[in-house]
Amino acid sequence: MKKKSLKIGIFCPYNLSMPGGVQQHVFEQAKELRRRGYEVKIVTPKPRRALLIDDKDVVFVGTSARFRTPQHTSVDGSISVSNEEIDTMVETEQFDVMHMHEPLVPLVARQMLPRITCPVLGTFHAAMPETMLAKSIAGSISPFVRGVLKHLDAFTAVSPAATSYIGN
Numbered sequence: 001m002k003k004k005s006l007k008i009g010i011f012c013p014y015n016l017s018m019p020g021g022v023q024q025h026v027f028e029q030a031k032e033l034r035r036r037g038y039e040v041k042i043v044t045p046k047p048r049r050a051l052l053i054d055d056k057d058v059v060f061v062g063t064s065a066r067f068r069t070p071q072h073t074s075v076d077g078s079i080s081v082s083n084e085e086i087d088t089m090v091e092t093e094q095f096d097v098m099h100m101h102e103p104l105v106p107l108v109a110r111q112m113l114p115r116i117t118c119p120v121l122g123t124f125h126a127a128m129p130e131t132m133l134a135k136s137i138a139g140s141i142s143p144f145v146r147g148v149l150k151h152l153d154a155f156t157a158v159s160p161a162a163t164s165y166i167g168n
Contacts, residue, residue, distance in 0.1 A: 006096045009093060010043065010101070015044075026042060042059070044064075081111060102123070102126060104144070110147070116151070121155065124158070149166065
């Protein structure tokens with residue numbers, strides 16, 4: 001009897017067609033996990049324009065939109081999605097493990113977390129800017145952060161600076 005391969009979902013909150021460190025990390029992680037024999041699908045919001053990659057192993061939930069950040073940059077990231085769409089994805093894909101990159105990026109990740117039925121790993125990439133505004137916001141987002149962390153079975157950060165969102 002052949003052993004069933006572990007099915008891994010990797011969530012990326014950003015448009016996969018846009019360049020970025022998180023997107024590159026997700027692609028490389030998926031490639032390596034497949035090389036090791038795992039079944040891997042990337043879960044991401046559907047971009048507003050055509051996706052510029054082969055999407056046979058991509059599952060779309062919701063859509064993306066362009067946002068300006070407080071650091072005077074912009075990002076094409078997830079916006080809300082219907083709970084029914086999330087439930088359909090969870091039921092259809094039957095992931096054994098879900099790896100959520102940037103689980104604090106609103107809004108799809110926060111909607112998905114309580115609905116995911118398998119173990120969830122979170123990876124934090126972003127760092128809080130060293131500004132007075134960021135420091136004052138940090139305290140007010142604590143309830144949101146706690147609401148995300150309670151749904152993660154394990155988490156990691158890519159750098160000491162990325163722990164600024166989740167504490168030390």
